[in-house]
Structures are given as structure tokens and as C-alpha cells.
Amino acid sequence: MAEKSMSKSHFPWKHIFGYIMSIVLTAVALLIALYSNFAVRTIVILIFSLAFVQAALQLLMFMHMTESSNGKIQAGSMLFAAFIAIVVALGSYWVLEFGIHLNHHE
Amino acid sequence: MKQSYISMFGLLCLILLSGCNLAVLDPQGPVASQQKDLIWLSIVFMFIIVLIVFTLLVYFLVKYRERKGHDDYDPDIHGNNKLEILWTVIPIIIVTILSFPTVITIFNLEEAPEAESDREPLVIHATSASWKWIFSYPEEDIQTVNYVNIPVERPVLFKLTSADSMASFWVPQLGGESYSMAGMQTELYLQASEEGTYSGRNSNFTGEGFADMRFDVHAIEEPQFDAWVKEIQEGAPELTQERYDEFMLPTHVGEYTFSNTHLDWVDHSTDAEYGLDARERQGYEPENPNASDKGTPRVGDEEGKDS
């Protein structure tokens, strides 16, 4: 299915859509960070969610993650990678910043 | 052949458990007792599991070994869902049973143990430096090195930090350990219920002098403790910054007592750099221990004891 669509359509719809969306998402994230009145935590969650959406767009629109006979393996690899990324980045932060008594007396 | 193994195991257990008093299983305070109870609970469960596995193993090995008259051979058995569920669920139950007391104890140990006298915890700052322990009593404004006196039946809050590498503060008979780290502060509540001297030590590797990084904890009655404090406040020498900086060098020292604390000029939990700066101020330079032309002796000799 993926194979058909990519060789039949001569105009790169997928890419243009991906490009416009990535610019839009970047702009939205920027606006949220600059001008919104949400709580810091909300903003952080929002902008990171947008980043994940944009990353998914790149993977699907530009990198054709799910195509070919390897599609499932590739997608699985990326999903597990996302899990690891969250564990490593968020986990480290949780353990070392929230958990520990960083008693700075400041 | 496996029976001999089991009997060896059992025999060793018996000899070792009855023969000597293992420090961890011989607690002298409420913190260590809680941990001992948890340890025994887990030992009981684990012993049962080991027993089941060993019994099954020996039974199967004897029964199904290749021999004459063995007619119970069925090569095509490949699984049994009921059994699988059984030995998935039972470990889950065991783990759950063990989780509750574990979590409860973890949270308990964050708080001061219930004291027989409803006194506020005594606060002692314990600072590790290569390779010695420095104890500061901020309320009493006294400082000891390589030994610490505490009153019995009163919770003691140790605020741990380090001047250089990470050490671990451990008095097995009073309770489990906690790291001391430069630029950070960890808290550890301990309490002794009996008078006595308990050996404590650093249990985290800190380099060459690590093995001898011990200290004694003297648990004494409250009035005696107060008298001791008073005596120190009046009689012990004053600690100067120069004198203190000498402690920052990687050496072993004896026991010392001072009538003020280093907290007057540095708190290592907020100033991680002090220890190494102090070394530098005294012209100490780290050297490759494997270079043959070693200038200074690597581990300083023990200095004499002060009052």
C-alpha cells in the first residue's frame, strides 16, 4: 500500500504537508512558550507534546518509517526508542532532581 | 548428589547463624531492628522458595534420570497453561507480600524513630573527608573527629555530606547506611537503645585509605552526654580554619575534639569545592600513584591523639 502511493504520485504531497505542518507546529510551540498564560508545567508538557508530534511527522512523512517489509520492525524500534528516551531523560531528572534532597539552603 | 549439597547448605546456615553474632542481625536500636525484621521476613520467604526449587530438582533428577526401568518418558509435553499461571501468580503474590512492609519501612526510616523520651532529635553533621569522619554538633557547638558520642534513647539526625569523594556512613548495629556527597546533604536517623560502643565505618570505596576509615559510636546516658558536652565546650581546643584545612588532605588521623565547629566557615553540602581548594592552598598536588618517583608518602602516618 505504501509502496504504491510513493511511486504513483509524482507530486510530493506528503513532503509538502510534512514541511508545512512542521513549521506550523514549531510556530505554535513558540507562541505557547512566548505568550501563553498557562502554568509552567502545562507549557512544558504542551511544547514537548508538540515536539513528539513533529518528530512523528518526520518519521512518517519524510523517513517512510512504516514502508517496506521492515516497516513493523522499524516502527517497533522507534517506539521502544521513545520509551527508552523517556526513561533515560525523564527518569534521570526525576531521580536526581525531584527525589534527592538537594539541600542548597538557598 | 544434590542431597549432599542441600545438607551442606543447611549445615553452613546452622553453624553460621548459631556460631556468631552477625552485626546486622544483632541490632541495638529501633532503626536497625526494623531492618532486621524485614530481613528475617525475606529470609523466611526466600528459604521456602529455595527449598521448593531444590526439592523439585532433586526429585526430578532422581526419578527421570536415564536408567533401566524408566518408562515415564514423554518427549512431547510442551507446556501447561495452568501451571504457567500458577508459577506466575505465586511469585507475584510473594513479591506483593514483600512490597508492603518494604515500602512502609522505607517511609518509616525517613522519619525519626519513636523515642522513649519524647525529645527532639539531636542533630549531628557528619562530614566525610579522605579518610576520616568529622562530626559537628551545631547546637552544642562542638566537633569530634573519628568518634561520635550520642545519648541513648534519643533519636539522632545525622546530616551527611562529604568534603571530597563520596563515602557511605554505616553503623551496622544501629541502622543501614547512607551516602555522604559533596555539594549535597543526605539525612539519616539513628537511635541507640542500649549503652555501648558501636563500630561504624565508611562502606563506600574512597581510594587508598578506605579500609581504615572507621569510627566509633559511643552511646551513653543522657546526663553523661550532657556532662561530656559541657566538658568539651570548656576544655577542648578551638578549631581554626588552618587546622581544619589540614584535615582536608588525604590522610588518616586519630581522634580529636574541638570546642567549635567547621560550620562556622564552611558547609560542604553547599560548597563542594572547599575540600579540594583547601588541598590546593596547602600545596598538595595529586600524583600518579604508579609513577616511581613518589615524592610524598601516599598515606600519611597516623597522628597522635589530642585530648
Next chain:
Amino acid sequence: MSWDEFIVTGDPFILAAQISIVITTIVIVFGLTYFKKWGYLWNEWITTVDHRKIGIMYIIAAILMLFRGGVDALMMRTQLATPNMQFLDAQNYNEIFTTHGTIMIIFMAMPFLIGLMNVAVPLQIGARDLAFPFLNSLSFWTFFMGAMLFNLSFVIGGSPDAGWSAYMPLASNDLSPGPGQNFYLLGLQLSGIGTLATGINFIVTILRMRTKGMTLMRMPMFTWTALITSVIIIFAFPILTVALAMQTFDRLWDTAFFTLQDGGMPMLWANLFWLWGHPEVYIVILPAFGIFSEIISTFARKRLFGYTAMVISIVAISGLSFVVWVHHFFTMGAGAMVNSVFSITTMAIAVPTGVKIFNWLATLHKGKIRFSVPMIWTLGFIPNFTIGGVTGVMLAMAAADYQYHNTYFLVSHFHYVLIAGTVFSCFAGLIYWYPKMFGHKLNERIGRWVFWIFMIGFNITFFPQYFLGLDGMPRRVYTYIPEEGWFSLNFISTIGAFMMGIGFALLIYNIYYSFRYEQRETTGDSWNGRTLEWSTSSAIPPHYNFAKLPKVSGQDAFWEMKQLGEDTNEIKQYEKIHMPNNSANPFVMSVFLFIASFELVFPMVDYCDFRVDWNTCMYDSKVVY
């Protein structure tokens, strides 16, 4: 920098090592020249891309490292045999336990298992080689050069002495001066490249090169564990790469990641180290599980019980392995909430592991058990590993762990897991696949002696250590005083250690003895095997493994073929097979990486002209695509 700082001098052990290195080198060079074997060595081994030869080289390197690590262990045990022993001084002891730990994990356990994977996995799935044979050769040579770089520290510059976990700030320039720690950092970095590439190689091989009919759920259990191990490698090793790079930067270029100065955070090192370090434990234990599964079903002559449950449990273990790392530093004071969460996740690992143990036991049920040497190692594994496992659960209980942490209780626990698990499996796997590699079995009678001496010695060594730990003996102390009362248990422990040494020596003797006298295999099916590696046309499979790739219709493919009377060796028509050519590039590249890394070890030498940026090493693995 002067020469006497470059070459380690002044210690009798090191002098002996230096002399023996020189003599060995001369003997090897002379021998190779005299017997005119240089060409053979170069053509058949150094430039080979054949998976079995690479596997054999991995195993030989691992056995050498086991010897080195074992000698380290014996020296430590000798030093600890009596209180106030003067055999080693503190500095020597610290260097020795550091190299013992690092070598055993990174340069012994992993390459041994990767070697066995190299030998067996392509044969088990009916493939002719790995997906990227060239990359495989590069993996081996980077690992080998990393190992050599690390070992070189013993005679040049001085060994690392901050423990195998190299905690900061102890491992910083201020507290561990000299090049020793740099050897650690760069040796691990270099071999890490190879490990990562191996991971990629095995994933692609196993997922894409299975023979017809070999669905995922028909794969032999060892292949499954190789796959899952590779997945763990892929996601764990980059963490180590970054952590090592940051510590290297801290030491060489004055950055402030883990330092005490400028706001660095030493505990971040511990955090990152164990984020890699815990998955690493499963990297060395999962293939062991796979080996035992193969052996148990072969010698019980029964299908593996609960295949699906076994697969699910290794997958579960791989996921859980990434979310338990904090249990290595419960005592850091990360707060009750963090410790509780990680206590529970850690204990949860006991569930899939328990499932595996009971499935192995159930495989024995209604079997016809033959006590061949690989099987007795496996049967020895079950009780010993269970002891290691249950003490692991005890350690997982954070509140109790405050009392076990950094003590001999912990030391004993992980030796029970890593020796009874990994080392037993390496021996069992070596003996099991030995006929596939060399065309003859290892002598069974000597093999039994090896097992009993080693296994009993192992228990005598490590069982007392649980009690030493409970009596307050911390790990890594180079000596203790008589008043502490640890003498008798330590002494017993030392006796056991020497028994293990004898067992190992006997194993090596067995290799020699069997080479001389053992009967040569003719059929290729040495043990009445169940999986495809035993179906190849001879004892030592030809270069292309299978003349005709087999078709598989179920689990235990070869067993089924034998039941149905199919003959896989029969060749009706030859197909043209193209096999990859030898290549010297991996070896040459690794030598260059070795030189580049060695440059970095001695930062005080000003080699500005050709100092190779560390990053070229790190990203070199991309060049191969």
C-alpha cells in the same frame, strides 16, 4: 613526562608481568616465524569474516581475559585470607579489584557469550553468515583492541583504581591522578563500539535471515535470547558511550559534568552508569538462559516446557531491565518515593525469572535425563542461581538494602548470579558447541572433575561471604583488623577461590588433552541435538554452513526431521553460493582506533599534530554503512 612515569616500575608483580609479556611476545613471534604460520594467521584468522572463526576468536580472547580476571581474583582472595595481610598494598589491591570487575564483565562475560552467539546463532536459524560479516569482524577487532588497551594499563601508565563502576568524583583528575582511569574510559569506549555493532548485526540477522519456515515462535531459545540481548545492547550501550565521553571530557578537557567544581554533579555519573549497568547485567544473563534452555531440552530429551512463557518472560525482563537502575544506589537519599518505586520494579523482575526456573524444572519432568557434562553444568546452575536470585530479591527491598549495600552480601549475591549464571553457561555452552567448533568433544571424565571442583569451590568461596556481609564487612577493603572477627569466613572463602582456580586450570588442561586424545566426531550431531546447528553436513560445518538451506516446520526443527526420517545433509543439486571475501580493513581500522585512543590516555603528551578527536572513534561505526 618521563619514562618512569610511562612504564610502571617498582612492583615485583608488575615486573613479573612485564617480563612475562616480553617473553610471551618473543615466543609467539618466534613460533609463528619458525613454523611459517604468519600467512595462516593473517589469511585464516585476522582477516576472516566468517562468523564461526570470529566466534572462536571471541571465545579465545574471553578465556584469556578470564585467566587475567581470575588471577586478579586469586590475588585479592590471598590478600584477604588473614587480617592485616601484607601481600598487596592498598593501591595494588584497588587496581586489582577494579580491573577484575571491568575485565570480567566487559572483556570476559560479554565476549564469551557473543562468541557463542556468533558460533551458534547463524547455524540455529539456518543462515550462512551474519547479515554484515564485515561489520562482525570490525566488532571483534574493536573489542579486542579495547581489551588490549585496557590490559596495557597494567604495565604502562598504571591501572585504573576507582572501581569498575568508576564513581565520580573519586575517578576525577584530582582524586585519581595519572593515566589509569583514562585507560578504563578509552578501553571501554573502544570495545563499546564493537558491542553496539554486534547488536545491530544480530538483530538484522535474526529478524531477516531465518531459513524458510522458521517463524519467530519456532526459533531456538538461544536465538531468542540473542535477539533480545541485542535489543538491550542497542539501547543501553549509547548511554555508556555518552557517560564515558563525559567523564573523559572531565578528565581531559576540564568540563564540569561530574566534578566537584563549577556545579558538576557526581551522582549523575552513578545514575548514567547504572542506566547502562543494569541492562548490562541482563546482556550477560539472558544468553546464559538461552544456553541452559537448549542444553536442558537436549539432555532431558524433551521439548522445552512452556516455550511461549519463556519468550514472554525474556521480553518482560528486557523491558524491566531499563527501569530498575536506581536499586544500585538506594542509599543515595533519593527519597522514599523513588526508592519505593524502584524497589517494586526490581522485585517484579523476580516474577519472569521465577517463571523461567520453574519451566526448566518442568522440562526435566518426564524426561530421560542424560548427565553429560554440559547438562551437569546446567543442573548446577539451577540451585546456585536460585540462591543468587532470592538474595537479589532481598537486596531489592530498599529498606533492607541500606544494610546490605556495599557489603560482601552484595558481592556474594552478584557472584552467585554472574558465576552460576553467566560463567556456568559459558562453560556449558563451550562444551556443548565444542564439537561444532573443533570437531571433537571435550573429555567427559575430566569435564566432570572440572565441574565438581569448580562448583564446590564456588560455593565455598561465596556462601560465607553472605555472612561476612551481614557481619558488616564492606566490599573493596584491602585488609581488615583481627578485632572485626572476619578471619575464619574469609579464610574459608580464599580456599574456595583456589579450588575454582584449580577447576579452571583443569578445564584448560582438558582442552589440550581432548585435542590430543579425544575421538573425532563424524556425524555432526554430537549430542542427539534438536536444533539446526546439529544438522549441518559435518562436525565442523563448511564455510557456507548449509549446502542447501533447510526448511523448517516446527520448533526443535532438527529433532522433527530426525523423527520424520528426513535427511538434511543430502544434496540433490548444488546452488551457486556467493560468500563474502576476507578483509583486512576491520583489523587495520581497529589498530588505528587503538592508536588514537592510546594518544588520549596520556593527555600530558603534546601530540597536537595528530591527536585524533575522540569523536571520530565514537562515530566511526557509521563509516561502515
Next chain:
Amino acid sequence: MKFEPEEVKISENTPLEYQSQSGRFNILGFWIFLGAEVALFSTLFGTYFVLINRTASAVQPQELIDLGLVLMMTLVLLTCSFTCGLAVHEMRLNQKKRMIGWLAVTITLGAVFLGLEIYEFVHYVSEGATLSASAYWSSFFLLLGTHGLHVAIGIIWFIFIIIQVVMRDLNTISASKVFIGSLYWHFLDVVWIFIFTGVYLLRLVI
């Protein structure tokens, strides 16, 4: 390597890069390698987040960050990811010249990005924010530097690929290399998205 275990139907519609087995293996292997890269960058991010407040006595990041420059870099990188995608699109239509053209645009934009990043770094260093100034700046430079280094490697790599395509024409082997190169390039864009969010936007918020 020409053994045939996995069953793949190769039709005329199958893109060139998937037609040879080594092409398929390399692409899959590279995806798995990207998984490893995710782990690598997430470690760098984790480090950055942990050290985010540890600026010690060095210059504060808020005083230095130039949002305009960052937005420009982001736009350049997003665009070159797009043009790289177009190159692969053209390759699949067998338009070799157009593919090379788009790749050239990609490389140029990549070089512009790299130039801007170097300009940014030089500016920071001149203000006292060096690699060794504080834990924060160490982690900042390591994270962005690793990404920048990847971009530099990507540029060199693409140049080699173009040379190979020009010299040996577009075949199954060179096509798979172009495709793998493009995967790498897009991946760098993915990483940048997180750098933009986690490093620059986060600074505006906290």
C-alpha cells in the same frame, strides 16, 4: 551476500533502494542504529535537564540566547530536511539530476545551519560561556556539539554519496546509500526539534 531467506516480492514499483538484499539489510540495520542514536541523544538530554540550573558562577544562559538566530537555524534545518525528502522523492521517480540538485540544496542549507551554529558558539564563548565554564555550559555544548558534529558528518557523507552517484549512476547500491543518508539527515532534524524545545523554548518558560 546473496542468500535468500526472507521472502520479499520485488516488483517494478519497489523503490530501487529496496531491490537488493544488501540494500534492505543496510536500511534495516540503519534504522536500528537510529534507535541507538535515540538512546545516545536522550542521555545527552537527560544530562542537560539534570544540570539545567547548575550554572555556578558562569554567565547565565538567559543573557545570551538570541531567539532570532535560533529560529533562523530551525527554519534552515526544517527546510533542508524537506529538500532532502524531495531528493528521495525524485530518486524514486528515477530523476537522477533533480535528485542531485535537491541534495545539493540540502547540503548547502546544512552548511548554512552549521555556520550559524558556529557563529552562535563563538559568540557564547566570547561572552565567557565556555565548555568548562560550568556544568550547565558543559552539557549545553556537548548536546549541541554532538548534534552539530552529526550535521557535519552528514554533509561530508552526502558529498561522497553524490560523487558515487555521479560516477556509478543510480543503482540498487547507491540508491540505498542515498536513502540511508536521507534517514540520517531527517533524524538530525528530529533531534533538533527536541533541542529547540528542550533547550531554547524551555529557557523562555522557566
